[in-house]
């Protein structure tokens with residue numbers, strides 16, 4: 001029988017309702033609530049409801065349907081709006097702020113939000129790519145740079161990090177997340193919150209983070225965006241909740257409710273999600289904004305009769321701010337007058353919004369964001385250099401028969417729709433990134449290898465051939481020593497509302513691959529994508545495949561760094577690349593079944609398997625090659641027996657046995673051998689990025705607090721059991737070196 005000592009269920013935290021004298025609140029929070037409470041006393045009901053309404057403007061970026069046209073300035077003057085999103089001009093934000101401060105009755109400042117997802121002006125690779133660096137410090141720093149530029153732009157608040165775990169590459173929004181693993185996802189969401197919010201939220205270069213999309217938006221059925229999410233609470237708690245939780249623990253001051261319904265209830269009307277779980281259990285003390293129109297969409301979900309009913313449900317579920325549609329403003333007063341929503345509830349929702357504005361320092365100086373000199377802050381050379389390093393670290397080498405790195409003096413035919421595609425490389429949600437600042441692959445290679453050594457031909461559009469394209473491509477290939485074929489998906493096939501049922505390189509581009517292959521030249525595929533793909537065709541035909549993603553402003557130089565061998569590839573997949581789309585969702589941390597398939601020799605009936613297809617993805621979570629080789633040996637469990645509450649220590653030797661210096665990501669996986677509920681075959685519980693010179697050896701020591709082995713039990717509480725565990729260490733989720741430890 002296993003013992004239960006460590007409970008992550010903060011049951012005692014049930015008392016954690018947001019009240020100014022609650023002991024769990026920090027001094028800053030208490031001060032902010034006190035300020036808000038005093039202000040609320042002076043506010044009319046309509047003004048309080050106004051703080052709960054977020055609108056967009058006529059000139060703002062459009063990120064959803066039905067952008068309602070309103071008289072923006074009148075709304076501000078009347079105190080009928082608390083926030084705007086997606087305004088693209090600093091001067092416009094400062095102008096609207098001035099109206100709020102000088103012309104509304106109480107002068108309450110507005111809070112401006114924007115989707116700064118992977119960089120503001122200096123654009124980093126899409127988030128899935130950045131997660132493949134496994135470099136938590138670099139991820140935090142990239143969010144810091146984004147925050148500095150965002151604050152200078154005049155924006156106070158980013159709708160990031162996206163904490164949605166997903167193992168379904170049909171869903172286009174996997175590009176915005178950190179992949180399939182909750183442990184890595186948690187480290188990344190926490191790092192991003194730290195990067196955005198810094199040490200002092202009131203500084204003029206830190207911004208509010210937003211935990212989204214709460215909850216489980218990445219688990220929509222069949223990879224279709226906005227689709228139904230239904231799963232057991234155990235599964236939710238173990239695999240989906242951790243990155244949201246860690247973002248809360250890092251102090252994120254806002255969160256966003258998701259579009260999807262969750263176990264039968266639209267997230268924006270789910271009191272269990274937004275109040276019981278998020279606030280009472282996880283201890284979130286900030287405010288929740290709905291996703292775009294998500295309050296009103298409860299009418300379309302057919303769980304609310306009309307907009308008024310939707311607003312009523314959302315307010316009572318503890319959703320503070322209505323993004324765009326306007327049901328809060330339209331019906332809020334009526335709902336209070338009719339007793340359907342209490343004024344006390346409105347006060348609570350309002351105070352949480354005002355407290356965040358206060359903590360950002362907006363009541364002290366409403367204009368401090370946006371005053372900075374843009375020329376000094378945006379696209380700083382050191383930040384561009386950093387973006388180049390992050391892009392290079394994010395790229396994953398899937399195969400290489402020795403063609404890479406290229407030899408000096410080589411003549412390159414650079415072909416494909418992504419080779420010179422400034423807009424595509426900054427990806428979905430490019431923030432304030434400008435395509436004209438992108439350094440494309442073509443440019444990067446010309447700078448590195450000399451313009452005369454790079455022969456460029458577009459060859460094809462993304463999904464349609466171009467006239468004479470193949471002929472141009474073949475001519476270019478014939479003149480060159482090697483072909484770099486930059487193919488994949490466009491930026492319009494990444495991010496929101498971009499679900500696909502085919503995740504192969506589109507046919508027009510496959511024709512290009514076939515044509516250049518027929519020239520007999522060596523072919524390196526540079527795969528640009530925001531999602532995992534079925535790459536069987538490219539792996540079979542190309543001499544090397546490097547996943548370059550949508551690599552951000554500095555993608556071009558980063559590609560040049562890698563193909564030239566100036567840098568060694570070191571990215572490792574954070575999302576399995578499936579063998580074929582029929583396998584998805586596919587992920588390494590599958591649960592153990594009653595009829596597991598042990599290997600090909602067991603490939604017979606009555607096992608959990610496909611008839612003609614492997615169970616395994618083509619490239620598993622954690623996988624990534626380099627130009628050198630790393631050998632893992634001598635796994636030692638330094639603490640074969642550990643008491644509950646202690647720390648398990650495991651070491652492994654890693655040696656660079658190749659001829660080049662390089663970096664690798666050492667990974668540690670565990671399996672709970674017998675548990676109260678079914679457990680994954682393996683779960684990531686530690687990793688370390690390390691840099692090794694040729695011939696150098698290091699011992700990596702992993703420390704796993706036993707609390708990290710907690711899981712959700714039959715009674716839905718989460719804690720760690722005593723018992724036996726297997727542990728593996730290596731360079732991917734297939735790691736073979738094995739050990740064992742016991743928790744007593």
Ligand code: BGC
Pocket residue numbers: 063064085086115159212291292496
């Ligand atoms: C997206 C969010 C985004 C919001 C505001 C929605 O459509 O789902 O992720 O933050 O728009 O632009």
